[in-house]
Amino acid sequence: MNFKTINPSTEETIGEYELMPKEEVLSIAEQCESAFGQWKAMDISTRASYFRRLAQILRHNKDKYSKIMTLEMGKPIKQSLTEVEKCAWTAEVYADNGPKWLEDELVEADGKKHIVACEPIGVVLSIMPWNFPFWQAFRFGIPTLLAGNASVLKHSNVVPQCSLAIEESFREAGFPENLFRSVITDHDTIASLIKSGIVQGVSLTGSTYAGAKIAELAGKSLKKVVLELGGSDPFIVLEDADIEAAAKNAVTGRTINSGQSCIAAKRFIVDRKIAKEFSELFTKYMANLKVDDPMQMETDVGPLVNEDQVEQVEEQVNDAVKKGAEVLVGGKRLERKGFFYMPTVLTNVKSSMKVVKEEVFGPVAPIILANDEKEAVEVANSSEYGLGASVWTRDESKGLKIARQIEAGCVFVNSVVKSDPRMPFGGVKKSGIGRELSKYGLKEFVNVKGISVY
Numbered sequence: 001m002n003f004k005t006i007n008p009s010t011e012e013t014i015g016e017y018e019l020m021p022k023e024e025v026l027s028i029a030e031q032c033e034s035a036f037g038q039w040k041a042m043d044i045s046t047r048a049s050y051f052r053r054l055a056q057i058l059r060h061n062k063d064k065y066s067k068i069m070t071l072e073m074g075k076p077i078k079q080s081l082t083e084v085e086k087c088a089w090t091a092e093v094y095a096d097n098g099p100k101w102l103e104d105e106l107v108e109a110d111g112k113k114h115i116v117a118c119e120p121i122g123v124v125l126s127i128m129p130w131n132f133p134f135w136q137a138f139r140f141g142i143p144t145l146l147a148g149n150a151s152v153l154k155h156s157n158v159v160p161q162c163s164l165a166i167e168e169s170f171r172e173a174g175f176p177e178n179l180f181r182s183v184i185t186d187h188d189t190i191a192s193l194i195k196s197g198i199v200q201g202v203s204l205t206g207s208t209y210a211g212a213k214i215a216e217l218a219g220k221s222l223k224k225v226v227l228e229l230g231g232s233d234p235f236i237v238l239e240d241a242d243i244e245a246a247a248k249n250a251v252t253g254r255t256i257n258s259g260q261s262c263i264a265a266k267r268f269i270v271d272r273k274i275a276k277e278f279s280e281l282f283t284k285y286m287a288n289l290k291v292d293d294p295m296q297m298e299t300d301v302g303p304l305v306n307e308d309q310v311e312q313v314e315e316q317v318n319d320a321v322k323k324g325a326e327v328l329v330g331g332k333r334l335e336r337k338g339f340f341y342m343p344t345v346l347t348n349v350k351s352s353m354k355v356v357k358e359e360v361f362g363p364v365a366p367i368i369l370a371n372d373e374k375e376a377v378e379v380a381n382s383s384e385y386g387l388g389a390s391v392w393t394r395d396e397s398k399g400l401k402i403a404r405q406i407e408a409g410c411v412f413v414n415s416v417v418k419s420d421p422r423m424p425f426g427g428v429k430k431s432g433i434g435r436e437l438s439k440y441g442l443k444e445f446v447n448v449k450g451i452s453v454y
């Protein structure tokens with residue numbers, strides 16, 4: 001079967017691809033398994049040196065890779081460039097710290113010697129979404145390979161050029177042949193691959209729906225999973241916040257990747273006493289954003305990924321308006337070719353509205369009022385998601401206290417939520433299982449082996 005890819009900015013067809021049949025995918029995975037033996041036998045410091053070369057290759061090809069990303073999924077080009085740079089930096093962070101993070105641990109127990117060693121497990125399958133096509137793939141791939149594993153990538157069919165370019169970057173960096181392979185295939189084939197004896201673990205970044213499906217498949221075959229899923233992150237602005245800074249960052253937090261980020265701020269929970277001032281500033285800054293061709297360096301917000309995504313955002317905003325929300329800015333798609341939706345701020349928002357209950361994957365910001373900090377935390381925790389959260393206050397100790405009360409994988413005080421290779425990343429509740437990045441991500445796909453000498 002063939003499928004087409006479409007430029008979301010122009011609605012023109014970019015390419016046509018054939019899905020790889022099951023036999024081909026299984027054969028690629030077997031080749032990957034063969035490469036694992038040689039790679040696993042290497043000392044981790046030797047493996048680390050490959051990642052320094054990978055960083056160089058990524059930087060060398062930065063313009064080319066950024067253009068592919070923007071072409072296939074519509075991300076503003078300045079953000080594509082930053083994304084490739086972040087992948088290169090992450091490769092360096094792991095090359096520098098990985099050997100130390102994975103060192104044997106010595107434990108005092110009843111024998112002569114007790115060692116905890118982390119050993120690779122084999123071929124790990126990664127299933128990735130279109131929204132950060134390079135970052136998601138490398139955020140998983142770098143630590144997993146550095147730990148000594150091999151990997152097959154099944155990327156979203158929105159971004160096949162990115163998928164092939166990622167595979168090529170490992171090849172260009174001189175990694176052993178077949179250690180990292182990309183497959184373009186259907187979901188049934190992925191189910192067979194998970195079931196096969198070749199794959200030892202699966203990592204999925206994507207929707208909560210897809211995560212549950214993959215967890216079910218992996219569970220049946222008793223394979224380890226890591227799931228990085230959806231989110232509806234709260235952005236809490238307390239009475240004593242720097243309102244100007246909060247409003248400016250609220251714009252960044254909501255509109256990064258044209259609003260299509262798992263860790264975008266999606267519910268703005270604002271103390272009633274400062275809500276008017278915050279809403280006015282926030283609305284003004286949202287209205288000033290340049291929504292245009294994502295290939296232009298000045299563009300802040302590009303198109304959404306496809307027509308379905310625009311229709312879903314339209315439905316969520318219409319539902320809010322029908323239930324009494326007021327549109328302060330935006331509230332509709334742009335009258336032009338491409339899948340553009342205007343940056344939108346909504347007020348008079350109630351918890352029964354879809355913009356609060358569901359994940360909104362577009363530049364739409366509902367403002368929810370809270371009477372005090374206790375109520376703000378209750379509203380924040382009332383979501384079925386628990387990925388990230390952001391709290392704005394001039395009182396650091398209050399910020400830290402609230403950070404501990406919030407049900408999320410990470411909380412940022414006076415900053416938007418962002419990922420950093422030195423810090424763990426992941427969610428609780430329906431936002432996922434397991435962690436990526438930092439030493440915790442490095443240890444997800446290893447056999448934590450205890451060796452005792454008496």
Ligand code: NAD
Nearest residue numbers: 128129130155156187190206207210213228229230231262
């Ligand atoms: P998606 O769930 O539709 O697809 C993600 C990947 O899973 C794709 O490669 C898809 O083909 C694959 N997939 C889906 N169902 C499958 C099945 N039954 N068998 C095999 N593979 C299957 O998500 P998307 O639209 O590509 O991405 C957007 C979603 O990803 C949002 O919900 C977003 O919040 C989430 N996301 C989460 C994180 C995170 O780190 N938590 C990061 C980025 C995106």
